[in-house]
Amino acid sequence: VVVVVATGAIWIATQTGRPTPPATGTVSFDDPLRIPPLADSLVIDGVRVFRLEAQSGATDFVSQGPTPTLGYNGTYLGPTLVAARGETVRVDVTNSLDADTTVHWHGMHLPAAMDGGPHSPIQPGATWHPEWTIDQPAATLWYHPHLHGETRAQVDAGLAGMFLLRDPDEAALALPRDYGVDDIPVIVQDRSFSSDGAFSGGLGMQFDGVLGDTVLVNGTPTPHLDVATERVRLRLLNGSSARMYDFTFADDRTFDLIATDGGLLEAPVPSTSIPLSPGERAEIVVTIASGERVALQSRAPDPALNAGAATFDVMQLRGADAPSPSPEVAPVLAELPAPDAAHSVTERSFVMSGHNINDRQMDMSRVDFTVNVDTSEVWTVRNENPLPHSFHVHDTQFRVLTIDGAAPPPRLAGWKDTIALEKDRVYRLLVTFDDYADPTTPYMYHCHLLWHEDQGMMGQFLVVEPGQQPALTTTEGETD
Numbered sequence: 001v002v003v004v005v006a007t008g009a010i011w012i013a014t015q016t017g018r019p020t021p022p023a024t025g026t027v028s029f030d031d032p033l034r035i036p037p038l039a040d041s042l043v044i045d046g047v048r049v050f051r052l053e054a055q056s057g058a059t060d061f062v063s064q065g066p067t068p069t070l071g072y073n074g075t076y077l078g079p080t081l082v083a084a085r086g087e088t089v090r091v092d093v094t095n096s097l098d099a100d101t102t103v104h105w106h107g108m109h110l111p112a113a114m115d116g117g118p119h120s121p122i123q124p125g126a127t128w129h130p131e132w133t134i135d136q137p138a139a140t141l142w143y144h145p146h147l148h149g150e151t152r153a154q155v156d157a158g159l160a161g162m163f164l165l166r167d168p169d170e171a172a173l174a175l176p177r178d179y180g181v182d183d184i185p186v187i188v189q190d191r192s193f194s195s196d197g198a199f200s201g202g203l204g205m206q207f208d209g210v211l212g213d214t215v216l217v218n219g220t221p222t223p224h225l226d227v228a229t230e231r232v233r234l235r236l237l238n239g240s241s242a243r244m245y246d247f248t249f250a251d252d253r254t255f256d257l258i259a260t261d262g263g264l265l266e267a268p269v270p271s272t273s274i275p276l277s278p279g280e281r282a283e284i285v286v287t288i289a290s291g292e293r294v295a296l297q298s299r300a301p302d303p304a305l306n307a308g309a310a311t312f313d314v315m316q317l318r319g320a321d322a323p324s325p326s327p328e329v330a331p332v333l334a335e336l337p338a339p340d341a342a343h344s345v346t347e348r349s350f351v352m353s354g355h356n357i358n359d360r361q362m363d364m365s366r367v368d369f370t371v372n373v374d375t376s377e378v379w380t381v382r383n384e385n386p387l388p389h390s391f392h393v394h395d396t397q398f399r400v401l402t403i404d405g406a407a408p409p410p411r412l413a414g415w416k417d418t419i420a421l422e423k424d425r426v427y428r429l430l431v432t433f434d435d436y437a438d439p440t441t442p443y444m445y446h447c448h449l450l451w452h453e454d455q456g457m458m459g460q461f462l463v464v465e466p467g468q469q470p471a472l473t474t475t476e477g478e479t480d
Ligand code: C2O
Pocket: 104, 106, 144, 146, 279, 392, 394, 444, 446, 448
């Protein structure tokens, strides 16, 4: 029995009745991993233009029958967008749903009016045309709706996709990067199904949101991936709305952690596990021997996490009999500036508790604070609850200065936009907001457990020129 005391409310419930994927050894990995298609694009007047259409449909996951789903340019999830640093991109987003939606580019540095937050709804039948220039390192980003109060429902129904950024420095490194061959998107979600095949909500709304008993990877139930090369790069995205994962291989093999949310680490970090909370990404390179089969699993040694007590299977890698050679992973990956708080102009603190941040719930008409453009700040974040929360900030990639006064572990030492918060630990983050001042459109910070976000565990800030008066407006995004 878990007892949670949070801002006046006492929640009591058992964790034991909650949906959990079956323990390892019970799934047969029959389905081949679906690889999301690369999005088509056209370069028009120097602008790379993509097209996304949010639509409803039905998808076959389970034998009970087709599942009503949402997707972009298809029935579930969306295509993978790829763009290079320095390119100007535009995405023409058409809403063919019968409800409002937004599309947010998670991890992207871009003007607030292009960010796709809750102030930029796209009405049914409308098309939104965000355009910006990619100005950040190669990374695994993603996109998903952000309509206030509806984010969990729309993401859980299938609206999400990957957005990969390339740059010349990354391109020069010895790393697998052949999309769908040795460079594989791995979008991990958990779902439950009712007897007619529909997604079912399950228990748990009083805690952290919906947990499922079935693991989907790119929309494929516990699949296998045939690997034709000696090494494979997996771009792991925790695309679940609530579940925490701790990814590991069945034989505890060591892999190289090469990148986190916002790009490459300084050097590969030999690792046997990588925990990811909803919204976080990690890129790993794993070596597969000829003909072998090994399961990627999630284990939950910490019962305070909601991953379930058991270790469960996520997908299986199947090595080819005669794999083609892969280069050794480059020993040096990127130059990261040492995070230096000396130039921080402000400190702010954020206490995550219940469904509140600093005892407040999201109010679309309230600006929680303003930040001066082209400055850095130190943000201190603490989770008061034994249940998981995470912290995500729009527009920026931050650095972890310290956790409880100590340097972060290597897996948290690179570029991050989302971080899991262990109870009562003090996370000091160095956060920088460059380039884009806009006194009218706010950016968001929030818990990325989507049920918490929908319940109001979110706030909004404006990035302004020094002295500029905030003038928050809630208007339709520029659509036609
Ligand atoms: Cu991935 Cu504010 O969201």
